[in-house]
Amino acid sequence: MLDSVIMSPDDVRRAVMRIAHEIVEHNRGTDGLVFVGMRTRGVPLAQRIASAIYAFEGVAVPVGTLDIGLYRDDLSRRGAAVNIQPSDLPDITGKRVILVDDVLYTGRTVRAALDALIDYGRPERILLAVLVDRGHRELPIRADFVGKNIPTARNDDVQVRLEESDGDEYVRVAGVAGAEVSR
Amino acid sequence: MTSVRATEARAAEAPPFATGSSDSVAWQRRHLLDLDDFTVDELELVMQTADTMKEVLSREVPRVPALRGTTILTLFYENSTRTRSSFELAGKVLGADVINIAASSSSVAKGESLVDTVKTLQAVGADVIIMRHSRSGAPYLAARVVESSIINAGDGLHAHPTQALLDLHTMRASFGSVRGRKVVIVGDALHSRVARSNLWSLTALGAEVTLCAPPTLIPRGLDAGEGTLPPVHVDTDLDRAIEGADVVMALRMQLERMNGGFVPGMREYSRMYQVNASRLARAKPGALVLHPGPMNEGVEISHEVAHGLQSHVEEQVANGVAVRMAVLWLVTQHGRRRAATETE
Known part of the structure; x- marks a missing residue:
């Protein structure tokens, strides 16, 4: 049993900062940008990226929140919460939407989020930003901005904790086959 | 470095949002039969x-x-x-x-x-x-x-849980928590499954519920001793009961069930128990008027109140x-x- 902290609060801060710069560079500015955080931990991450951009560009990019509970397929619903909350999105039609989540794994959650987003409007494009990409995709989905790639085994448990949602902050991998994970 | 601190400060000021308390409330029900055992x-x-x-x-x-x-x-x-x-x-x-x-x-x-x-x-x-x-x-x-x-x-005559839930939702949409709010349910409570289900949900959440009807239309089981319904205030005088109410819920007079001598007559009944403008004026200003429908306008509720500013009947639907x-x-x-x- 191996249990290791992969990202400290400083690591998370630097990753968020880099992603913020990458997004602005990739977009050549902030025109048309909209952040959409996926509940739960994508929301504070989206807010952090937006406030980082505000700090160095002086532009407040709108941040929405998306709950995908009503869009999950049966597999990812396994053991899922019955708790669903209202989504709150700015107008996304014609915008460049940056979808933000904490961990990218099978891609099924992102698939559900894409379905949900498209019900709200027709964005010019949708890009994906995640704090952690842990691999094991089951769908043809990839992230455009990644905080950290973490090779994992399927049975590893990747735990992301953020100050705003959890009162604590770290990224940790707990699992039997996590021995190959390097910092 | 300063910009980073500013970022952190701003992130910390961000409005609170739902925490990761997902599934903190367990939902174990396969059926929805009544609200009598709802937490x-x-x-x-x-x-x-x-x-x-x-x-x-x-x-x-x-x-x-x-x-x-x-x-x-x-x-x-x-x-x-x-x-x-x-x-x-x-x-x-x-x-x-x-x-x-x-x-x-x-x-x-x-x-x-x-x-x-x-x-x-x-x-x-x-x-x-x-x-x-x-x-x-x-x-x-x-x-x-x-x-x-x-x-x-x-x-x-037993239960209509989704009606009580939508009544609750309508009240909460207007003033948030129902705790301590005065809710007057007026009319044929005896034959009303809507009233019975509402008693459970409203008392569970701490509302002050008064049931108002002629003595013949008050259901049994409201006494603490019998306990088949939650204990609530009972008043046979609407003018008194409606005083200071936050919510006035008129029940449908079930005309098809009125052949058992429960009331002397519909005119008598409406004179005593109709929710009309002059009675509503005794409730709190802006009190909500609810009715589970279909309404007998002119019997349990006046036309004026049924379609007035305080009526939330359409919102209920x-x-x-x-x-x-x-x-x-x-x-x-x-x-x-x-x-x-x-x-x-």
Whole structure:
């Protein structure tokens, strides 16, 4: 049993900062940008990226929140919460939407989020930003901005904790086959 | 470095949002039969889920795939317009297949028993059976014999839980928590399943409930000793009861049941118990007027009040769809999670 902290609060801060710069560079500015955080931990991450951009560009990019509970397929619903909350999105039609989540794994959650987003409007494009990409995709989905790639085994448990949602902050991998994970 | 600190400060100032307390409230119900054993947490979960459903209903195209592949049957042994159509719409917005069965045009008319009928519907593939029946307790019998979820859409004089939930939702939309709020339920409480279900949910959440009716139309079981209904204030004088009320809920005078000498006459009844403008003026300014419908205007409620500024009757109907979506979502999630753990 191996249990290791992969990202400290400083690591998370630097990753968020880099992603913020990458997004602005990739977009050549902030025109048309909209952040959409996926509940739960994508929301504070989206807010952090937006406030980082505000700090160095002086532009407040709108941040929405998306709950995908009503869009999950049966597999990812396994053991899922019955708790669903209202989504709150700015107008996304014609915008460049940056979808933000904490961990990218099978891609099924992102698939559900894409379905949900498209019900709200027709964005010019949708890009994906995640704090952690842990691999094991089951769908043809990839992230455009990644905080950290973490090779994992399927049975590893990747735990992301953020100050705003959890009162604590770290990224940790707990699992039997996590021995190959390097910092 | 300063910019980073500024970032952190701004992040810390961000408004609080839902924490990762997902599934902190356990939902263990496959059926919705009544609210008599609902906990505060369960009521809150239904309300919160209904808020989410309201957001779905506010969209340009109100449709989500949440219950795709789920079959919902409505089985109504009594007439209904708003309840049945509201459930049907709720199911369709969630992407379920909804089939309506009127007992009068089904095998029930040939004498099929309730148990046989619901077993047949289960065999046909019903995941959820929404049922209205003239006999109190009928949905409990159905819930015992089938695996499908049973939702009580009104049974005899006993319960109408989704109506009470939508009433609660309408009150909360106006003033938040109902704790300490004065709710006056006026009219034929004896024959009212709506009133009975409302008593459970409102008292559970700490509202001050007064039941107001002529002595012949007050249900038994309200005394602390008997305990078949939660204890509430009873008052036979509406002018006194309505004083300072936050909510005035008029019940339908069930004219079809009024052949038992319960009241001397409809004119007498409306003179004493009609919710009209002069009585409403004694309630708190802006008090909500609710009615489960269909209204007998001029009997239990005056035309003026029924369509006045304080009337929330149409809002009740609109909230009914959101609340029924919430109920459908919750009871089916229970089934799905059970199925998922069994296949693992």
